[in-house]
Amino acid sequence: MDKYEVLKKYFGHSSFRKGQAELIDALVCKRDALAIMPTGGGKSLCYQIPAIMAEGISLVVSPLISLMHDQVISLKQQGVSVAYINSTLTREQTNLALRRASEGQYKLIYVAPERLLTSGFLSFAKTCDISYVFVDEAHCVSQWGQDFRPSYLNIPSFIKELDKKPCLAAFTATATSSVERDIKDLIGLNDPFVTKQSFDRPNLYFEVRHSKNKDDELLFIINKHREDSIIIYCASRKNVDKICNLLRENDFACARYHAGLSESERKQSQEDFQFDRVRIMVATNAFGMGIDKPNIRLVLHYNIPKDMESYYQEAGRAGRDGEK
Numbered sequence: 001m002d003k004y005e006v007l008k009k010y011f012g013h014s015s016f017r018k019g020q021a022e023l024i025d026a027l028v029c030k031r032d033a034l035a036i037m038p039t040g041g042g043k044s045l046c047y048q049i050p051a052i053m054a055e056g057i058s059l060v061v062s063p064l065i066s067l068m069h070d071q072v073i074s075l076k077q078q079g080v081s082v083a084y085i086n087s088t089l090t091r092e093q094t095n096l097a098l099r100r101a102s103e104g105q106y107k108l109i110y111v112a113p114e115r116l117l118t119s120g121f122l123s124f125a126k127t128c129d130i131s132y133v134f135v136d137e138a139h140c141v142s143q144w145g146q147d148f149r150p151s152y153l154n155i156p157s158f159i160k161e162l163d164k165k166p167c168l169a170a171f172t173a174t175a176t177s178s179v180e181r182d183i184k185d186l187i188g189l190n191d192p193f194v195t196k197q198s199f200d201r202p203n204l205y206f207e208v209r210h211s212k213n214k215d216d217e218l219l220f221i222i223n224k225h226r227e228d229s230i231i232i233y234c235a236s237r238k239n240v241d242k243i244c245n246l247l248r249e250n251d252f253a254c255a256r257y258h259a260g261l262s263e264s265e266r267k268q269s270q271e272d273f274q275f276d277r278v279r280i281m282v283a284t285n286a287f288g289m290g291i292d293k294p295n296i297r298l299v300l301h302y303n304i305p306k307d308m309e310s311y312y313q314e315a316g317r318a319g320r321d322g323e324k
Contacts, residue, residue, distance in 0.1 A: 006052050011049075019035075037173060038316060056131035057104075057129065058130070059109050063136070082109070098124040116157075133158075156187065156188040170183050214302065215243075222252060222300075230281070230299070231298075232283070237258040239303065240282050244256040244282045255270075257281060299318045
């Protein structure tokens with residue numbers, strides 16, 4: 001199948017967005033690549049399609065469990081054989097996934113960067129035909145980025161351990177010139193094809209509200225969007241819990257998400273929101289990087305994010321389906 005047939009069969013689309021086709025062509029030709037594309041710009045499709053077209057296995061290095069979970073579920077529903085390796089799996093589950101991968105049962109494996117240099121994963125990787133290593137949220141490699149993840153620095157060491165160098169590609173929505181240089185140098189991209197797409201998304205509308213009482217204003221806005229999927233971002237765990245209680249006291253069903261909750265509650269909240277069992281998610285910025293939910297209509301910031309980069313990334317989780 002060519003890229004258009006894969007696009008139609010697995011993703012239900014008949015045409016690509018601006019920049020996607022050229023990037024996919026470069027990857028199919030096994031050229032390293034760097035893609036700087038806005039939130040909602042279709043980055044994941046640009047590595048999923050080459051992976052489906054390739055003969056061997058493709059690895060997606062991903063920093064967030066929620067991101068892996070969402071994309072794996074979505075791909076399985078579309079008929080793609082895929083798995084993930086992260087801290088939510090038991091040793092037995094991890095070994096089973098790696099054994100199935102070694103037997104060629106998966107086209108894509110999502111893996112947390114901390115797992116790359118573990119003995120079990122390295123043993124698996126050395127015995128398999130790895131066509132691609134895709135690095136998602138690649139700004140995490142840079143100390144200039146807002147989500148620095150030291151384990152991303154292990155990626156070049158992992159690549160050197162492989163008998164055959166796979167095609168390497170990095171994807172991010174967030175890259176200043178310093179971050180872009182770090183991604184190329186620290187991940188080890190070789191003469192990469194680079195694509196930078198406009199950050200403008202005409203379907204998004206931005207507004208600042210000045211109010212005497214933030215909680216009353218919040219309830220007023222939410223009440224006008226009772227049928228919509230909404231994320232409310234707060235700067236602290238304390239505010240997440242406060243707003244969640246406020247909404248429930250006013251008969252709004254909502255979920256909450258922050259690093260202070262148990263893994264099981266975070267997972268339940270993620271699934272309840274993803275599958276529309278609740279319409280409102282109240283969260284810190286621990287929730288959402290890479291979240292693949294197309295029908296979010298409204299993102300509210302109860303507190304101001306630390307920088308414009310973070311604000312735009314978080315606000316950009318609305319309207320991924322192209323609707324207003």
